[in-house]
Amino acid sequence: MKTETSLDDLIYFLSKLPGLGPRSAQRMVLFLLKKKETHFEPLKGLMDAVLSEMKVCPLCGNYDVITPCHICQDTKRSQTTLCVVPDVSDIWALERSPIYHGQYFALGGLLSALDGITPENLNIQKLKNRLDSSPIEEVIFALPLTVDGQTTLHYLIESLKTYPVKLTTLAHGMPVGGELDFQDEGTIQTAFKARTEL
Ligand SMILES: [Zn+2]
Structure with a gap:
């Protein structure tokens, strides 16, 4: 043996x-x-x-040694915009470039019929709690232009339609897996500036 x-x-x-x-x-x-x-x-x-x-931030899902994380505690950032991303890797990727200065929320993945990921597997209730308890005026969806990304986007639009917030999406979606590097900065900047209301 x-x-x-x-x-x-x-x-x-x-x-x-x-x-x-x-x-x-x-x-x-x-x-x-x-x-x-x-x-x-x-x-x-x-x-x-x-x-x-390492602790998981109860507000955004980020990993940090402090809770809430340093991004959520930063009072110099906009408190009224919330960027919804699939995962923590996307928060880190966006933070590497000086484009966005608002709040974040990591869903913990994307809906996927193939992988059996349902709304219960994602942090959707936490997202609603965040909207209920903070002065968010605009939710920016930074989700990939994949089948799973777009399925998740439509589910979230439906789930959040009763909230008094503006829902927008990045013009070109989010590169899959947060694989952003410095060369993508211009693309992401354009995507943020040209975001469309849903
Ligand atoms: Zn946080």
Whole structure:
């Protein structure tokens, strides 16, 4: 009977991370074993620190060491616009460029018939609570122009139609997976400026 060692388990868990497979996970572990002091030990410490320090912001869903997160606590930001994005990665992507200075809300994914993601799996009730308890005047949907993105957009429009807020959407949608980089800044800026009312 084959007994799995902790090394096998580590490679297995790493291979399940986004963008990695068994071969890259094995390469990574071999590298870490070779660079025990300079890479493996510090990484272990950082993993522990992040695991114990990170909190989920109750207002927007962002990860931070403080709650509410530093974005939600920043009084210099607009308190009346709320940008709804699929995930925290999209908040971080938008924050990398100096385009948007309002509030955020991460849905925790998108509706998907294929993956069985229903409205109950997303933070839609939390979004309604946020609108009930804050002075939001405009909700900007920054969702991708995919089937799932547009299904989610239409569901949200229907769900929020009784709220006294202006609903708008980015002109060109949101690149899938928050894969924004510096070159996309112009595109995103245009998308924000040319947003359309729903
Ligand atoms: Zn927050």
